[in-house]
Amino acid sequence: MSGENMTFWDHLDELRGVLVKIAILLAVLAVGCFVAMPRLFDDVILAPCNADFPLYRGLDSLARLWPGSLELRPDFHVELVSVELTSQFMIHVSASLWMAFVLGFPMIIYLLWSFVAPGLYDSEKRGVRRAFVAGNLMFFLGMATGYFLVFPIAVRFLADYSLSDKIRTLVSLDSYMDNFFTLLLLMGAIFELPLLAWLLGKMGFLTRGFFSRYRRHAIVVLLIVAAAVTPTGDPFSLMAVFLPIYALWEFSRRLVPAETAAC
Secondary structure, three states, X not given: OOHHHOOHHHHHHHHHHXXXXXXXXXXXXXXXXXXXXXXXXXXXXXXHHEOOOHHHHHHHHHHHHOOOOOOOXXXXXXXXXXXXXXXXXXXXXXXXXXXXXXXXXXXXXXXXXXXXXXHOOHHHHHHHHHHHHHHHHHHHHXXXXXXXXXXXXXXXXXXXXXXXXXXXXXXXXXXXXXXXXXXXXXXXXXXXXXXXXXXXXXXXXOOHHHHXXXXXXXXXXXXXXXXXXXXXXXXXXXXXXXXXXXXXXXXHHHHOOHHHOOO
16 A cells, blocks of 8 residues: 555554564563673673773773873772662663664664655665664664773772772672663764754755854864763873764765855
8 A cells, every 4th residue: 555545544553563563672682681681791791890891902002002000909899789779780781672672773763664664766766765774773883882991990999989988889689780881872972963963954954054064063072072981080081982972073074065065
């Protein structure tokens, strides 16, 4: 049935079918992740708790090249504790659902795209296809940045931070997982900024002049964001988070069509 001849109820029925497919996809992925979760937990989610994590090895090498630039404990390790009877089971379930959503994200977007595509012009479809590919790439690049850079820096700093020698740091499983989920999804969302800028530029709401006029303001705001995400004391950690985010700002500027520029 063509899009022009479909009634409201036909569209609603088609949307219901898409949502059912998404639910089935997430259920299948969640079951698979639930089965594999013990291995994923040890090798992926808990990897930033150990001194052999790739970022930590890189920081150790940097500390050896420039003695005194960084103070790192070679025996770094974070031991998590479960303080609630149901914590481990609920984390098992929630982590499986979260992982299913991340893995199924491209397919979810594709299914939603298949629902709206019949109502678009050919030129609009080409633009959406490019946005689909770019959005997925940037989302996973942001997640990778969060996992390999932002989250381990936060873990290393906060786990080693001590207000008093009389206080022993015990990290709860729930606290660790809340920060893990939040920071990775936050970085995935932040890396969608170039796509958002491109869309706003296409719609005529954003110009290159905006990026030129507010560059200094953006640097200050992004430094504050980087400091909030990684409350470390050394400039290296701050810049390691700030530079990728600022690069997104400059990349977003270049994606705005030149013909819309106005200074």
